[in-house]
Amino acid sequence: MIDLILRRGKLVSFSTENTVTVTVDIAVKDGKITAISPNFKESAAQEIDLEGKLISPPFVESHIHLDSVLTAGEPRWNESGTLFEGIQIWGDRKREISMEDVKNRALTMLKQQAAQGILFVRTHADVSEPQLIALQALLELRDEVKDWMTVQVVAFPQDGIYSDLQNEMLLEKALQMGADAVGGIPHYELTRESGVRSVQKVFELAEKYNRLIDIHCDEIDDEQSRFLEVVAAEAIRTKMGSRVTASHTTAFGSYNNAYAYKLIGFLQRAQINFIANPLINITLQGRADTYPKRRGVTRVKELWQNGLNVSFGHDCVQDPWYSLGTGSMLDVAHMGVHICHMTGREEVDACYQMVTANGAKTLDIEDNYGVEVGKPASFIVLDANDSYDAIRTRIKPRYVISQGKIIASTIPAATDFSLTGVTPNCSFVEKSVSFSKVL
């Protein structure tokens, strides 16, 4: 007996040159997709008529700091709005962290993300804290939520690998404890030379422990910040490109065109992945500018046009670096469309790919990702015509199916214009989200 059939869903195939749309039934058994067909004859224990709604692979959050989520204002607000004041505030807040504190906030966030159709999350865990509490908490949570959410943890040395004697040891210990990826922050090391050495150290550790790499790289407006070329050189040397990610790279938006042109060629040789965080970097960067003010984003359009893999991340939700946000990847894509000038028809679709399939490539989880027979039944249903429409409306998924179970459903807001009166006569029905017993 089949467990679940979703009937009359609209499936869009992005994998070919031409976008193809088909109306299909999807059958689910034992957590896997067992059939996708236009008119599936069998019946199931549970059946839902999707009435033509869009079926999409789930959103991938390729870059978030779950250890700091939901701490905005603690112990104080970021008044300068800069990355560096954010690091100081977090430095004070992290003296107070406990396992319970991190796990509670991160779990709240993961549920909020699941409700919004995210089923794969790469989180950074600050490992420049001597007890590695954030790391331990996120590693435990990774295992506890694995039946409905896939979490990857990056060991991220927020304060620099060489800024304090013990930080190098803590980073290696984090890998021994089971972090999935090694991080770095070369632009925040004390000198250019330490920055270069830190990138080399990250590659050395990744090779030693066979881990992925995700480096916070050149997250500054300084056009002299050129660690991306070092990451590219190491990726070319080690042939690790597809397992390497350069996050943020906002300085790339400030490099002169002659240098940027040369660099793009090196990046194509390196074949590394890129993550831009449009919501956060539009606010963190440009703070030292008068006018015109920079956008604080890497060259997303040029990277994409040159065939490099780019995804978008949210980066923060209500923390010292960004006090707003709900975790929605459609908010992220929406901001990306704006600040990267990706408003062309194909470009909007590309931005949807940047919060779905491209993120899956970066996380190296493609074997378990996508709406295909034989793959885990992990996908979402959106009341939207297509991906352009989804970004435009930023609608919450009607259903979120993870590993064969409907884990969240959202009843859309309904506006009532039927009341008569003098002033605007509408009332709003609150959105309601219900979680099944799985969570």
Ligand code: 17E
């Ligand atoms: N830490 C960092 O170095 N950069 C960021 N954007 C955040 C934390 C959120």
Ligand code: FE2
């Ligand atoms: Fe980040």
